Amino acid sequence: MTDFSALIPSLVNESVEFIIVGGAAATAHGSARLTEDLDIVYRRTKKNIARLVQTLAPHHPYLRGAPPGLPFAWDESTVLRGLNFTLTTSLGAIDLLGEIAGGGNYENLLPDTERIQLFGVKCLCLNLERLIQTKRAAGRPKDFETIAELETILEQRRRSQ
């Protein structure tokens, strides 16, 4: 299980700049679908990468699905050299994304975010319209049901306004 109630506050309390995207963002908007991980787009500045590395280090991040014992070093240079990381931690699965298809990077997505409050902290979540747009841009058949659900939520939201 991914412990969102521990993972999200730990990132916020260490001032990591990130945006919740993917299935967790869909949950925030009211999706009933099961998602197993926390997907975030993180800001790729040296300072933020340092904070991200420090925050996750105590939770033993490792490449999800990789065989044990690989020479994987969780440090700033690893994150700087890479872009997207699918990790397992002691708090659960987390995907760290430098950018997403159809959405770009942290700075590109920032205007289309909203501040949400949960587990005693406030953080940024991709807004519903942009989330749908990024899912559509990814063009994966496995997302069709998710997009249909998100668009239904959007319709409900507009109806109630």
Added chain:
Amino acid sequence: MENHSSIMLEPDPVIELYKRHIDLTLILENLRLTVEERFVKLMRLQQFAEELRRAGQQMEARQ
């Protein structure tokens, strides 16, 4: 949790077909919850899914 986005989404005929099978009752139930309550519910669902997987593996092992 609501904002006003300027993004325009044109209807997609494939997605429109998928919408016919969406369970609106589950969505309406979730929309009544706070964001935090939605995540708590998700974590319970994850736990349940894990228990089901474990039970399935145990059943396979017994066969």
